[in-house]
Amino acid sequence: MSLEINCQLRRDQFNLEVHLTVAPGSVLAITGENGSGKTSTLDMIAGLLACTTGKISLNSRVFDDSTTNQFVQPEKRSVSTVFQGGGLFSHMTVEKNIVFGRGAAFRNTPRFDSAVEQFDLAGLLSRKPSTLSGGQRQRVALARAFLAPSEILLLDEPTTSLDATSRDEVRSAMKTFFETYNGVVILVSHDDAEIAELATNVAQITISRGENTTATLHS
Amino acid sequence: MKRSLSAPSGLWLVALPAAAIVIVPVLAVFWRTDWSSFLTSISNETSRTALVLSLRTSLVATSLALVFGTPLAWLLANRDFKFKSLVRAFCVLPMVLPPVVGGVALLYAFGRRGLVGARLDEWFGIQLAFTETAAILAQFFVAAPFFILVMEAAFDQVDRRIVGTARTFGAGPWRTFATVTLGLVRPSLLAALVLTWARALGEFGATIAFAGNTAGRTQTVPLAVYSQLESGGDDALALSTLMMIVSLGVLIALRGRWVSALRRGGQ
Numbered sequence: 001m002s003l004e005i006n007c008q009l010r011r012d013q014f015n016l017e018v019h020l021t022v023a024p025g026s027v028l029a030i031t032g033e034n035g036s037g038k039t040s041t042l043d044m045i046a047g048l049l050a051c052t053t054g055k056i057s058l059n060s061r062v063f064d065d066s067t068t069n070q071f072v073q074p075e076k077r078s079v080s081t082v083f084q085g086g087g088l089f090s091h092m093t094v095e096k097n098i099v100f101g102r103g104a105a106f107r108n109t110p111r112f113d114s115a116v117e118q119f120d121l122a123g124l125l126s127r128k129p130s131t132l133s134g135g136q137r138q139r140v141a142l143a144r145a146f147l148a149p150s151e152i153l154l155l156d157e158p159t160t161s162l163d164a165t166s167r168d169e170v171r172s173a174m175k176t177f178f179e180t181y182n183g184v185v186i187l188v189s190h191d192d193a194e195i196a197e198l199a200t201n202v203a204q205i206t207i208s209r210g211e212n213t214t215a216t217l218h219s
Numbered sequence: 220m221k222r223s224l225s226a227p228s229g230l231w232l233v234a235l236p237a238a239a240i241v242i243v244p245v246l247a248v249f250w251r252t253d254w255s256s257f258l259t260s261i262s263n264e265t266s267r268t269a270l271v272l273s274l275r276t277s278l279v280a281t282s283l284a285l286v287f288g289t290p291l292a293w294l295l296a297n298r299d300f301k302f303k304s305l306v307r308a309f310c311v312l313p314m315v316l317p318p319v320v321g322g323v324a325l326l327y328a329f330g331r332r333g334l335v336g337a338r339l340d341e342w343f344g345i346q347l348a349f350t351e352t353a354a355i356l357a358q359f360f361v362a363a364p365f366f367i368l369v370m371e372a373a374f375d376q377v378d379r380r381i382v383g384t385a386r387t388f389g390a391g392p393w394r395t396f397a398t399v400t401l402g403l404v405r406p407s408l409l410a411a412l413v414l415t416w417a418r419a420l421g422e423f424g425a426t427i428a429f430a431g432n433t434a435g436r437t438q439t440v441p442l443a444v445y446s447q448l449e450s451g452g453d454d455a456l457a458l459s460t461l462m463m464i465v466s467l468g469v470l471i472a473l474r475g476r477w478v479s480a481l482r483r484g485g486q
Contacts, residue, residue: 046387047386047387048383048386048387073391073392074386075386075387075388075390075391077387079387080388081384081387081388083384087380087381087384088381089381089384089385089399089402089403090403091402092402100385100388100390101388101389144388148388149389154387
């Protein structure tokens with residue numbers, strides 16, 4: 001019962017090879033240099049990119065399989081995401097952003113109230129993302145991922161480009177979040193301290209350069 | 220001494236005629252307008268009929284551009300398909316084509332002996348040329364390119380990652396389009412609609428060739444101005460003034476937003 005990834009992504013002169021098994025309740029940190037394919041790995045899990053060859057499955061539910069030509073759309077994969085910069089909808093208020101995965105009626109639930117408290121968003125609900133600081137934006141993105149029903153949580157460098165204070169805020173928000181989360185967490189990060197504090201496993205992308213660049217990720 | 224970086228000297232001298240050639244005719248129309256009879260002129264039978272027809276046809280043409288142009292603009296911005304640059308070139312062609320040539324082309328396509336028109340007549344008994352529908356089609360032909368161009372630029376500007384994020388949060392492609400993509404391009408969409416409507420409202424060449432100049436049926440305001448001018452009537456000036464006011468109003472309402480919309484998809 002876990003997320004299993006055995007797939008390749010081929011592009012021009014770049015090969016990405018991913019072999020990962022991640023159990024629910026664990027937090028896998030992925031590290032590697034820029035351009036090595038960390039974000040592409042998340043995109044393949046989320047369904048924003050298809051594997052060129054190989055298979056991705058969650059608890060024996062097949063998401064992507066090149067041999068049987070199966071491909072499950074992102075909205076059917078029960079993932080939630082925190083992408084770089086937050087990936088917030090700039091034309092919606094904070095409140096609309098965080099209930100996006102649930103619908104407007106979810107505002108009147110205890111879970112919504114607890115998310116607002118946990119991520120310290122009480123004063124921000126009617127604001128637009130453009131008026132928020134980097135740290136506030138990431139907390140909104142975390143709250144949105146927290147509220148959406150999901151079995152896989154993908155985070156792409158959630159604290160990169162934040163100042164030290166916001167980084168600590170966001171990091172402690174993630175810590176509380178992960179403690180109660182039952183699904184699979186995959187965290188792309190450059191920050192050793194963050195990985196030490198949050199992750200239960202680490203996988204590093206190794207790169208071999210030749211005529212073609214091959215990046216390999218093993219758990 | 221002025222404390223700023225100097226520009227090439229004498230530019231004003233050369234630039235002024237360029238501005239004057241646009242500004243003077245506008246002022247001339249307002250100067251010559253007889254304001255005491257302005258309201259009677261634009262509310263007499265011919266003017267009123269032309270105004271109502273213009274308003275109706277231009278709004279329908281703009282709606283058609285919205286309904287059919289939006290998907291086309293989205294596809295041009297987001298999908299690769301065969302002959303894409305050819306399709307785009309054809310979409311923009313009416314912007315550089317003399318409108319009257321567009322009217323002739325429409326006639327050969329949808330006229331009674333036209334490529335499609337002959338079949339429409341033969342199979343369904345539908346004749347398009349010289350009808351109000353023809354006036355609408357003529358306006359669509361010349362105005363829709365503005366809509367498609369602005370909207371393609373706008374869709375192109377939308378961050379793919381934001382759209383992807385919406386998908387991961389359970390929104391299917393349609394819900395993502397409706398709530399996220401359309402929300403993000405809203406300022407450009409409004410600019411595109413106003414620009415398209417203004418162009419449709421002013422359409423002359425394609426209309427007179429394809430729809431003719433029949434009062435009450437195909438005589439829109441620009442055609443009425445032309446007829447009045449030919450017959451020496453006084454209403455040409457009043458109707459021109461009205462069109463001028465509408466156009467200036469559009470520009471003031473948009474405050475240059477369509478320029479930036481054309482340049483980088485607005486927002």
